[in-house]
Amino acid sequence: MAHQDAPQPGRRDFLYIAAGAVGAVGVAGVTWPLINQLNPDASxxxxxxxxxxxxxxxxxxxxxxxxxxxxxxxxxxxxxxxxxxxxxxxxxxxxxxxxxxxxxxxxxxxxxxxxxxxxxxxxxxxxxxxxxxxxxxxxxxxxxxxxxxxxxxxxxxxxxxxxxxxxxxxxxxx
Missing domain, CATH: 2.102.10.10 (Rieske [2Fe-2S] iron-sulphur domain)
Known part of the structure; x- marks a missing residue:
């Protein structure tokens, strides 16, 4: 058997990365309003x-x-x-x-x-x-x-x- 190099990235790897990025943006989108509401109001x-x-x-x-x-x-x-x-x-x-x-x-x-x-x-x-x-x-x-x-x-x-x-x-x- 010939020695194989590292596996080539495929479609599944791309989907994992894309899903993780969308999840991170979603978590940030939910977290920001919760943190921002702790700031003092205008009055x-x-x-x-x-x-x-x-x-x-x-x-x-x-x-x-x-x-x-x-x-x-x-x-x-x-x-x-x-x-x-x-x-x-x-x-x-x-x-x-x-x-x-x-x-x-x-x-x-x-x-x-x-x-x-x-x-x-x-x-x-x-x-x-x-x-x-x-x-x-x-x-x-x-x-x-x-x-x-x-x-x-x-x-x-x-x-x-x-x-x-x-x-x-x-x-x-x-």
């Missing part, structure tokens, strides 16, 4: 960043706005609140962060934070608690006037969203 993307006018907030006043479906505290702090926050030694803090790290240079009077307790996501009550900041009545977390955790089960400071000042009275969050 969420529209809220990816917002601009907020600070001029209506008096010194010592806080407002709560909504950004990406989350409540955000915007506080116009008094000089006394700023001085009190800057005087706290880092050794007294559970999550050490200076007051300067929590505000923007030249805008220290403005404190902008996501209004969710870092323990279980409750919304703290403003201008209350043991440190003249925020108090989460659900589990007893106390935050100071810079939104830093000082007492209670919360592990971290209130979260700062990404923001920048467009002008002295206009801030862009997101």
């Amino acid at each position: 969420v993307l529209a809220l990816a960043s917002i601009e907020f006018d600070l001029s209506g907030i008096e010194e010592g006043q806080s407002v709560t706005i909504k950004w990406r479906g989350l409540p955000v505290f915007v506080r116009h702090r008094t000089a006394a609140e700023i001085a009190e926050a800057q005087a706290v030694p880092l050794s007294d803090l559970k999550d050490p962060e200076t007051d300067e790290q929590r505000t923007k240079p030249g805008h220290e009077q403005w404190l902008i934070m996501i209004a969710n307790c870092t323990h279980l996501g409750c919304v703290p009550v403003g201008e209350s608690g043991d440190f003249d900041g925020w108090f989460c009545p659900c589990h007893g977390s106390h935050y100071d006037s810079a939104g830093r955790i000082r007492k209670g089960p919360a592990p971290k400071n209130l979260v700062l969203p990404p923001y920048e000042f467009v002008s002295d009275t206009l801030v862009k969050i997101g």
Whole structure:
């Protein structure tokens, strides 16, 4: 018997390859809509960043706005609140962060934070608690006037969203 080379591709091999390619395209066609539906819808993307006018907030006043479906505290702090926050030694803090790290240079009077307790996501009550900041009545977390955790089960400071000042009275969050 003579030694035979590799078998020549035939019609059956072509049909296997063609069927596999059609199957792969079919799987991709079904999978794409399922994955795409996980993307955020247009209403969420529209809220990816917002601009907020600070001029209506008096010194010592806080407002709560909504950004990406989350409540955000915007506080116009008094000089006394700023001085009190800057005087706290880092050794007294559970999550050490200076007051300067929590505000923007030249805008220290403005404190902008996501209004969710870092323990279980409750919304703290403003201008209350043991440190003249925020108090989460659900589990007893106390935050100071810079939104830093000082007492209670919360592990971290209130979260700062990404923001920048467009002008002295206009801030862009997101």
